[in-house]
Amino acid sequence: MPFAALLEREGAVLAPMASFSDAPFRLLASGFGALWTVSEMIMSRSLLQGSQGALELLRFHPAEGLRIAQLAGSDPEEVAEAAELAASLAGLRAIDLNMGCPMPKVVSRGAGAALLDDPKRAARMVELVRRRTGLPVSVKLRLGNRGESVLPLALALQDAGAALLRVHGRTARQRYGGRADWNKIAAVAAAVSLPVVGSGDVRSVRDYRQRRALGLGVALARGALGRPWIFAEVRGLAVDREEKREAALRHLRLHLSWYEQHGQTRALRAFRGHLGHYLAAAPAAERRRAMKSEDPALVEESLWRWAGAEGSA
Structure with a gap:
């Protein structure tokens, strides 16, 4: 190594x-x-x-x-x-x-x-x-x-x-x-x-x-x-907003696939730690709604709207 x-x-x-x-x-x-x-x-x-x-x-x-x-x-x-x-x-x-x-x-x-x-x-x-x-x-x-x-x-x-x-x-x-x-x-x-x-x-x-x-x-x-x-x-590469959104969605889908043996609901709940950071710039009400959701489509929608937004984590 x-x-x-x-x-x-x-x-x-x-x-x-x-x-x-x-x-x-x-x-x-x-x-x-x-x-x-x-x-x-x-x-x-x-x-x-x-x-x-x-x-x-x-x-x-x-x-x-x-x-x-x-x-x-x-x-x-x-x-x-x-x-x-x-x-x-x-x-x-x-x-x-x-x-x-x-x-x-x-x-x-x-x-x-x-x-x-x-x-x-x-x-x-x-x-x-x-x-x-x-x-x-x-x-x-x-x-x-x-x-x-x-x-x-x-x-x-x-x-x-x-x-x-x-x-x-x-x-x-x-x-x-x-x-x-x-x-x-x-x-x-x-x-x-x-x-x-x-x-x-x-x-x-x-x-x-x-x-x-x-x-x-x-x-x-x-x-x-x-x-x-x-x-x-940090390597000097620019990452545009669309790439950031796509990365957040890719993370969610990969996470759900990786933990599918635990069931979708449990896997989605386990993603909430990451989700809170992706949605740091979202209004409090929307952030709460997504964090409580057990619907992957709703979570994807919130990620698309707010991941990589100005002021995000």
């Missing part, structure tokens, strides 16, 4: 987001030029136990060529076993390890951001995953739990053979509040010799260019919701 070569190109990465970065959205982002995409976070133990939810998160669309799954867990042996299983089931090209999720239900299990305070265990995890899978391993980090330096951890991960670090510019305590500190992300990049991708508060082409000027790779997360075409725009 040539992360460094991919980052030489103009463009951004789609970062994993729970309930959002599923196969339909990843496929759409890739179509607009995302450098690569990563699955939603999968708990290693759940995957090893055969959880249907975990297996669902590991599903990739046949058209997805560059398949990367994100795993989380506390025990290096267990995570390595899960990585080996995931690679076998999904034909993965790389493994992404989550060492930055700040959510209490993850941290309380010793996973996610809990690893920020344990460089030895984190490094062991990278070593074992590499050994068991033979795949490149990227790692998602934050700027410590409460602002302590993350540099010792970054160096330990580098020594363990990590292929790339993706650093969110907030501490775990901040979660998604405050501002992402890209200067501190740049300091991590200056301390290591492996590629570093930053994330946090990238919501426009201007944001992207400012972060790219720091010499860093750039990942988009919430800034891509409701506008997957931003992956084309």
